[in-house]
Amino acid sequence: MGKITAIRGHHVGFAPAVPLGNAAGFIRRRDFLLLEVEAADGTIGWGEVGASPWAAAALIRHGLARQVLGQDAAEYGRIFEALLGLRGYDQRGVSIMAASAIDMALHDVAARQRGISVAALRGGALRSRVPAYASGPFMVEGPDPYAGFPRDIDAYLRRGFRAIKPRAGVSPAADGAMAAALRRQVGPDVALMVDFNRGVTARAGLDAAQRMAPAGLLWIEEPTVPEDLPGYRMVAATSPIGIAGGEALGSLAAFREFLETGAVSVVQPDMSVCGGYSGFARVAALCAAWDLPAMPHVFGTLVNFHASLQMAALLPARRGGAAMPYPFVECDVSGNPLQTVLGEVVLDAEGMVALPEGPGAGFELRAEQLAPWITESWSVTA
Structure with missing residues (x-):
């Protein structure tokens, strides 16, 4: 050809x-x-x-x-x-x-x-649609970094998202209050997770996790830098919430070391970091050996999003505590024009994205x- x-x-x-x-x-x-x-x-x-x-x-x-x-x-x-x-x-x-x-x-x-499709090329999709979660809201500058969260969350709910991942890390007390407020806002049926973006110490992450636990979070993401493996162990040892991470890891050896901590509940390789489809498949196999769910981290353009959607369609279903089984696919809702070059991501009534019918990605x-x-x-x- x-x-x-x-x-x-x-x-x-x-x-x-x-x-x-x-x-x-x-x-x-x-x-x-x-x-x-x-x-x-x-x-x-x-x-x-x-x-x-x-x-x-x-x-x-x-x-x-x-x-x-x-x-x-x-x-x-x-x-x-x-x-x-x-x-x-x-x-x-x-x-x-x-x-x-x-x-x-x-x-x-x-x-x-x-x-x-790429999913067909790699052996065939296991599903025709994938649950999507809104990657946001983000903090704003000023005395109340969480000020815009209620407005943004309402917008995500109107779009049909049934899972939402806000950013956190202002302080353990503020984080706990934020998580409680969001749970009251979205009700019991919307999945919530939070992302610390490697921006706090392990001790602060653990304190925040304990304060946020009543909100029923699926996971806390990157509670510390990925190189701080002892910190991950410390947080996981006493956190009532599962730990997610892995977006910053590239090699299979790095993922092996990460999983050997025993601290991770959800593994999030990014296809633009870990080796595309070929690299992600190897990481997913490693995760399967540890009986852990792998799901794509994606916070970029429509290219990585569509590739991640194809990859997510290839992954086995895992029950992780939400009404919908993993894997989820992350959706950038920050107003990214490179995500929406061909239009907004469309969700169905259950908050899922359909696998495209066209060839390739x-x-x-x-x-x-x-x-x-x-x-x-x-x-x-x-």
Whole structure:
């Protein structure tokens, strides 16, 4: 069906209308690398890097592209192994992020060339729709960081979300009050989780977890930095709420060490960090050995969201305490224009997103549609 003939990178970004606050600080600029891979027959696939887009682009342009150009996208597994072999000393960082975008795009190309979805390419979807959770609200600047939460939560409920993940970490007392207020607002049937975004100490995270427990949270996410494995153990040992994390981890070895703590109840690999479809599948297998649910973390553009939706459709169902079984898929509700280039995510009456019927990752994107947000583009050809 044609070898890979071109790799094009599009650096896209924007400044949020209102800075997005979490326990680690305020996000005032969001930048991504969207990778466009083209085969000789004209088929195009898309991949994404969110964490280190400029560094990943340099690696692709000046090294990794040579392992991809002239190759058959259907051999994505062999290509992924070749990319891993080029990591050198960078076993857990930018190299795996660059490989993630390539792997996502190659899967997209290979599935489109066959007229099937990526889920079908990888063996067949286990479900036709996936529960979605609203990733928000975010803190605001000023004396009351949680001031806008009631308004935002009402908006999410009107859109049909049945699971919501606000940011937390102002102080244990404020966090406890916030969680209690949200539970009163949404009632008993909406799932609530909170995300500390690695912005508090393990001790503060534990204090907050104990104060938030009456709100019946599904999980607290990243109560401390992922390198603080003893901190994760300490929080989990006495927290009445399950712990989630893993979005910042890249290598399989890093996930192995994370799971060996025994502290994690929900594992959240990000496909743009952990190796795309190929890397996520390996992490999911590792999680299965520990009898833990894996679900995609995604807080980027429509590319990673659609890839994560395909991946979520491949994962076995796990009961985690909510009315709906895991996996969930995370939905950026912060007003991200790169999430809504092709329109808002549509939920059904039960708060679920349907798996797209189209081939590949299920969306049709042209580079010119990204023009308002492109800061730089480049290409490498065979």
